[in-house]
Amino acid sequence: MDRMSAETQGGFQSIAAVDHALAVLKTLATSAEPLGVNELARRIGLHKSTVSRLLRTLENHHFIQRDATHGRISLGLGVVALAGPMLGAMDVIAIGRPVLERIANTTGETVSLALWNGKEAVMVEQVLGTRTVVHYTWRGKAVPAHSTAVGKIFLSFLPDSEVRPILAAPLERFTEFTIVDPDKMAAEIARIRQTGYALNVEENELESCGVASAAYDFNGKVATVLNIAIPKYRFDGEQQLRLAEIVVEGARELSGKLGYGNRAR
Template sequence: MSLMYPPVAPELDDAANSVLGKVRLILEAFGPDDESLGLSEIVRRSGVAKASVHRLAQELLRWGLLERRGSEYWLGMRLFEIGQRVPRQRILREAARPYMEDLYQATGETIHLAVLDGHEVLYLEKVSGHSQVSRPSRIAGRMPLHCTATGKALLTFGPAHLFAEVVAAPLTRLTPRTVILPKLLAQEIDQAKKAGYAIEREQIRVGYLSVAIPLIGATGTMVAALSVTAPTFRADVNKYVSLLGMVSGRITKSITLVDDQRR
């Protein structure tokens, strides 16, 4: 069972009334675990009329935003190419990647770099070994804020209004240990604030825990979260916190230097 969120429910009344809105709904019909979709499934998920989906899909194929193999549609490489040009993503990834590799060498565990996007965690980069579990996280994947270590770090050190917005909706339970009560989540956030790091144990995947710290920019604003994920039986939380703290300042210094050079 995938732990990723399903495709976001579209605002059909607004988006489907324009060509660009329909294109957005078609592209967002593809979920994180979808390699390809048939025309009928795109129609069902997007809520766009079949004739419109067929017509717009032909244009998207010509632009390279979609690819077609037989009767199945795939997201095109052109989307990936455009995505790599996003300055914020590129700067963060390039600054953090060398230190993420150092963390991986020091721990042998999975390292994640994540940012806040709406009320979700968006993974920008991941470093792991061949034998390590690939799910539930993946680059460009999304996860809930309330039960991931990076999400808890973003909640703790992010905008003050964020917590109230997140708990205003029902919190999803992914494992028996997922915290879904606002009061308990608030206690975790308070503990993270005092400790300077966030932790989750088996709230995303049974048998695993993660430790995360915020990456703070030159202006004092949180720009991302960095984490180590390991099986609970061999996890060394104190070691991970120490190593994460050692590299966090170096990463944010690299980001600051790039920003200064761009000014």
């Protein structure tokens, strides 16, 4: 009875199977050349039959591949597919940071990038402004979709079939300025789609405002959202328009760096 079957009897099949599958992938990742089943089993310390079963499952999901001549095993394209979104995010951050730095130096305000996790915007990078009082948001923070400029940008790019259930659910009120009426939020989304930028005027936190616009990748899809954060006392009507122009231009510049070019929206 091999180790996996013993752990299966003890009720830990899922944990053991995952541990063993990860051991296979890690061993292949650190090997300078493809490995045969016997060598792979020896390095991991599992029975050959156990490793063979794991390999069949991993191969079905394209996480490993075998060479046609000797059947030796190496990592497959499924691993690349899993890493792709993270690598893409890292590219966006690296490419976007010079744009953030330029805008922060020009405006004196904090500038950040956000990604979409399916229901919220997640702040992934920022450059602090040069003024005495600036806005700060830590990397990795998830912010609501309906009460932030970055979140509203992401909502504006969702199909109506996905936006409707979001607006139908109760929208949480964070301040007296939060838009919680579905019809008003729908009108706000329509305005954003027309102008290309979103505003947050104390809708998520009092005295905290922002203006955001989307940057696109080479496929014309939203790659990230660029945001300028600013205290309310510096965010009058004239400044709103000025920063909106700056963030839209910054997003257009970043889109070009990401391969989209300066095509109109």
